[in-house]
Amino acid sequence: MNDLQKQLFTKLQQKEADMIAIRRHFHENPELSFHETKTAQYIADFYAGKDCTVQTNIGGGHGILVDIQGGKEGPSLAIRADFDALPIQEDTGLPFSSKTAGVMHACGHDGHTAYMMILTDSLIELKEQLTGTIRVIHQPAEEVPPGGAKGMIEAGCLDGIDHVLGIHVMSLMPLGDVLYHPGSVHTGRATFKVIMQGKGGHGSTPQDANDTIVAASQFVTAVQTIVSRRIDPFDTATVTIGSFDGKGSANVIKDSVTLEGDVRIMKETTRAIVEKEFNQILDGICRTFGISYELDYANDYPVCVNDQKTTEMVxxxxxxAQIPEIKQIIECGPQTPSEDFAYYAKERPSCFFFVGAHKEGTPMYPHHHPKFYIDEDCLLIAAKSMGAAVLHYLSEGV
Structure with a gap:
């Protein structure tokens, strides 16, 4: 561990209580994607008067860029943290639970922003010893397509940037583990909504109706054959029907049913196969049952691909770095969720890696769960991990 890294780690440890306090403030005051007005203001106010350049309202939204210019010329690195919450009613019982009904930080973005703010503050204090430029991307709206990353990139947040790094804290991974994977690390995604329109009728005379419940049920079953019969067994894809809205009366044949769901893929070439087969099956079943349909099928987040060399550098x-709080550094393989960090990775060589946040012996809940919880010891680990990667990159490159 070199002297600069020791200085950074000492500062982070001294500010750990501040890091936790910031995280708890955000947790108590969550805001939904594209509506993070107070969160963005809190972040901007934090940097007021500090020796850095701050840009706000990036991408037509609440994005914030913080630039740290080192004492010597060198490479340019962006590090990103997101800060939006989810439309979930919190059920953790924490003393700093959400004060906003129906809104919760159920994915850890409060922790991402807290560690990043304290890491940035510490790097600012050491800026004269740094070689190169660090751009901190405080990004809104990761959870809702088209996602905050896309708008920020279009607004120029990666102009002059060579590489990008990001971290996600993970409630289902052990505290003390830091995990990475070169190549495709997160799935790409599409979402869909289908409205099937038939002809309603009385349950005693089905011959006079075109039953959308039966047609939709056939579709739910048939669409699963896309994965089992059209996708290479060594590839990855899922087609999920998350909502089947066909509620009615027991003796009435429904004239309309609405289905909603999503698609996940690990190769962009697979995306086109799934969409083509989805459309063919839907059209065929609706023709068979003599009903019409409306389809809204939206491809959004790309597959997130970690650059090999950048990931090896991390x-x-x-x-x-020999960070004492880290127990294991693990190659974890690809992860099934989707992430709009993928947009950065499409534009620049990048690495998105993970910090475990589940303390052994405590309840474990997945992301987007009303009882979602991260052990706050993961914040210091995230800050030190990202800090180590930043210093290594600035001094030695990729």
């Missing part, structure tokens, strides 16, 4: 930095 792994090397973590191993060389």
């Amino acid at each position: 792994a090397q930095a973590l191993n060389e």
Whole structure:
């Protein structure tokens, strides 16, 4: 561990209580995607008067960029943290639970922003010893397509940037583990909504109706054959029907049913296969049953692909840093959720990696769950991990 890294880690440890306090403030005051007005203001106010350049309202929304210019010329690196919450009613019983009914930080973005703010503050204090430029991307709206990353990129947040790094804290991964994977690390996604329109009728005379419940049920079953019969067994894809709205009366044949769901893929080439087969099955079933349909099928987040060399750099930095709070540094394989960090990774060589947040012996809940919880010890680990990667990159590159 070199002297600069020791200085950074000391500062982070001294500010750990501040990091936790910031995280709890955000947790108590969550805001939904594209509506993070007070959150963005809190972040901007934090940097007021500090020796850095701050830009607000990036991408026509609440995005914030913080630039730290080192004492010497060198490479340019962006590090990103998101800050939106979810439309979930919190059920954790925490003393700092959400004060906003129906809105919760159920994915850890409050932790991402808290660690990033304290890491940035510490890097600002050490800026004269840094070589190169660090751009901190405080990003809104990760959870809702088209996502905050896309708008920020279109507004120029990656102009002059060579590489991008990001971290996600993970409630189902052990505290003390830091995990990475080169290549495709997060799935790409599409969402869909289908309205099937038939002809209603009395339950005693089905011959006079075109039953959308039966047609939709056939579709739910048939669409699963896309994965089982059209996708290479060594590839990855899922087609999920998350909502089947066909509620009615027991003796009435419904004239309309609405289905909603999503698609996940691990290769962009698979995306086109799934969409083509989805359309063919839907059209065929509706023709068979003599009903019409409306389809809204939206491809959004791309597959998130970690650059091989950038990921190797991060792994090397973590191993060389010998961070005492880290128990294991693991190659974890691809992860099934989707992430709009993928947009950054499409534009620049990037690495998106993970910090475990589940303390052994405590209840475990997945992301987007009303009882979602992260052990706050993960914040210091995230800050040190990202800090180690930043310093390694600025001094040695990729």
